[in-house]
Amino acid sequence: MHNKLATITNGVDLARLTDTIEAVKASPELGRFQFRIQNRWIDCGENRSEVQPFTAGGKVFKHRTPFTLLADEPESLLGTDRGANPVEHLLHALASCVTTSMVYHAAARNIPVERVESTLEGDLDLRGFLGLAPNIRKGYQGIRLKIRIKADISDEEFQELISLGPNFSPVYDSITNGVPISVSTERIA
């Protein structure tokens, strides 16, 4: 039997969170998600993604409204600067995931937070992308994530709190440990 009191911590409905945890514990297949997007090239450095319905436990879920995500390159990288560029989107994915993971897991531990802000900076050496130096990687060489938190909690709870984002964030795990990507290509007429 679950506690059905409408307890909201950090905006998270704890009764629903408990229900989700219990449901996935009882039926692990409910925890299997597939997220999807479709991307289309516009011109030069500009392209757009449409977020697609996702699958959870074999069931398809549509988003409430369509989400279109833009990408472009700034003028110094030969684009028209109509949107954030791909490596800036990567930083957003990381920031948003660490924040949400911290906030949800804090709620589950009954740790209230008032404010969470973060600044992210990533180092990239263009010689990698341009193929000018084979020993220099194409991707980020390192990312610095600075989090500032306001919470009326003990020092002990604060120490617990700051570990939650990096420990549970799917994007943090994906970027620090890497993910295998399988690529297939089709030629269209």
Place this chain on the structure above:
Amino acid sequence: MHNKLATITNGVDLARLTDTIEAVKASPELGRFQFRIQNRWIDCGENRSEVQPFTAGGKVFKHRTPFTLLADEPESLLGTDRGANPVEHLLHALASCVTTSMVYHAAARNIPVERVESTLEGDLDLRGFLGLAPNIRKGYQGIRLKIRIKADISDEEFQELISLGPNFSPVYDSITNGVPISVSTERIA
């Protein structure tokens, strides 16, 4: 002396691309970029990033307009579904980067493309995020990237073309090989 003919392939200004390559070759410090965002938690699974000016070769570049990137969780993940979620943003970062990297490098090789579309799907087991199974990772277990290309080129050029995205994309490299992330936390009053 560079060829200053206004040659545009795939929307990419080849004279400017050549200038960029020559400039970074001559002064490697010009290739050093720092990209930055600031993120702020709103409530529950909702947060927003503001893309900040970036630095290239020690010089600060502002974007033409401000870019605000949203994130939220769908209702089945206890959010209000006001934006794509963090792991969907990660797929967008990957798709946009592979596409742009392919298009730019194809331009540099004088390979014209007409259409590039891609579909991405990532597998995630929520038991990792929920901390229910320590042997199941929090992040994506795998990502499938399907690219469809229309281009009036030889089979040989097509084979070259399809290698360019994965070979040169900074986000593809970041996600497949991983990036070290340093985290620091500050408590605000």
